[in-house]
Amino acid sequence: MKIAIVNDVPMVxxxxxxxxxxxxxxxxxxxxxxGAQAVELCAWQLPDLILMDIVMPHLDGVExxxxxxxxxxxPILIVxxxxxxxADQVYQxxxxxxxxxxxxxxxxxxxxxxxxxxxxxxxxxxxRMERKPAALKTTPKREPGVVKPSALTPVLSAPAGVSDKLVxxxxxxxxxxxxxxxxRELPKDFPAAVVIVQHIDPGFAGGMAGWLQQQTGLKxxxxxxxxxxQCGAVLMAGTNQHLLFRNRDSLGxxxxxxxxxxxxxxxxxxxxxxxxWRGQAVGVLLTGMGRDGAVGLKAIRDAGxxxxxxxxxxxxxxxxxxxxxxxxxxxxxxxxxxIAKALVSQFT
Numbered sequence: 001m002k003i004a005i006v007n008d009v010p011m012v013x014x015x016x017x018x019x020x021x022x023x024x025x026x027x028x029x030x031x032x033x034x035g036a037q038a039v040e041l042c043a044w045q046l047p048d049l050i051l052m053d054i055v056m057p058h059l060d061g062v063e064x065x066x067x068x069x070x071x072x073x074x075p076i077l078i079v080x081x082x083x084x085x086x087a088d089q090v091y092q093x094x095x096x097x098x099x100x101x102x103x104x105x106x107x108x109x110x111x112x113x114x115x116x117x118x119x120x121x122x123x124x125x126x127x128r129m130e131r132k133p134a135a136l137k138t139t140p141k142r143e144p145g146v147v148k149p150s151a152l153t154p155v156l157s158a159p160a161g162v163s164d165k166l167v168x169x170x171x172x173x174x175x176x177x178x179x180x181x182x183x184r185e186l187p188k189d190f191p192a193a194v195v196i197v198q199h200i201d202p203g204f205a206g207g208m209a210g211w212l213q214q215q216t217g218l219k220x221x222x223x224x225x226x227x228x229x230q231c232g233a234v235l236m237a238g239t240n241q242h243l244l245f246r247n248r249d250s251l252g253x254x255x256x257x258x259x260x261x262x263x264x265x266x267x268x269x270x271x272x273x274x275x276x277w278r279g280q281a282v283g284v285l286l287t288g289m290g291r292d293g294a295v296g297l298k299a300i301r302d303a304g305x306x307x308x309x310x311x312x313x314x315x316x317x318x319x320x321x322x323x324x325x326x327x328x329x330x331x332x333x334x335x336x337x338x339i340a341k342a343l344v345s346q347f348t
Contacts, residue, residue, distance in 0.1 A: 001127055002029040004047040006038040006064065008056045012104055016051055016079065019105060019116045026123070035064025042072040049126060052098065054080040054089050062092045069097035069316050075126050075289065079104055079119065091211045095177025097316035099126055099289060100201055128261045129290040162249045163231045164279030165192035165347050170266030172199040172288025174316025176208060178336055179286070180215040183234065185340030188217035192347050193229030195251070196236040197243055197269045199262060199288065205238040227251045237264045244272035262292040270296025274303045282346050283307040284339065285324050287315040294323035297330065306346055307331045308339055
């Protein structure tokens with residue numbers, strides 16, 4: 001991969017140079033000292049990946065990410081000294097399309113080796129996301145004679161206290177901002193449960209749930225093993241393991257395999273909705289890099305449920321929704337600003 005560094009601290013630039021130098025398959029393309037210079041350099045020579053700092057003079061990493069994703073989109077990994085100290089800015093950058101975030105590796109010692117390994121694993125994962133070919137198979141349709149679940153008629157009533165209405169959402173790059181926009185527009189008495197699979201480092205899942213909670217009147221938290229979807233509540237995948245429905249009314253986690261590119265997998269979650277869910281449901285696939293969720297959304301539509309994909313113009317990264325559109329997986333392709341209204345109309 002051709003990699004660019006955006007950082008105003010010479011020592012940090014040298015640390016990142018050292019990390020990349022240990023991997024011959026990666027090439028340092030250019031170094032920018034602030035966000036404004038990075039925007040200009042991207043217009044001149046677009047890298048395969050940008051290692052973007054958050055706190056910089058002239059133009060910080062949040063605004064630089066927004067401008068780059070708007071003008072010359074490419075994969076961006078936030079690499080900053082202390083993610084916890086600038087969590088709000090990190091979530092903003094993720095909302096504009098950054099793929100992930102990681103602390104800058106330490107200068108020396110065991111911390112250096114550990115930090116370097118974490119950084120390189122994130123770089124490798126982003127590379128796999130870009131190279132992974134699209135899946136060709138979809139979940140088989142239900143056998144003839146078996147009544148398909150309908151978005152209008154639940155097959156079975158849910159147990160007491162458990163919602164029989166579900167919004168299943170998948171998102172990746174740009175997802176935090178898109179999710180905040182949708183949840184902000186849903187009423188406090190929204191009559192369905194919301195379950196989200198967002199590609200994000202598990203270290204940020206709890207913080208992201210708290211950040212989303214500030215944007216909405218709904219209750220937002222990380223999903224735990226055995227959780228049951230509740231009306232007016234939002235559950236979000238919280239680990240690299242795959243969140244899925246274990247049975248018709250409860251969630252759980254399935255260990256990932258070394259071959260899995262997407263962690264957690266939206267396709268795995270969507271496929272479990274098809275297998276297990278027996279009430280009303282809407283599947284939603286939002287902005288993101290790669291193809292995760294497209295096959296699963298197609299399976300949801302084939303099972304008789306309503307499906308929505310975000311449109312090109314409002315997507316920070318038009319990868320996953322584009323793949324869904326190519327499969328004819330979406331009943332509707334909508335701009336971000338119309339998705340909450342469409343969800344409300346589906347359940348009224």
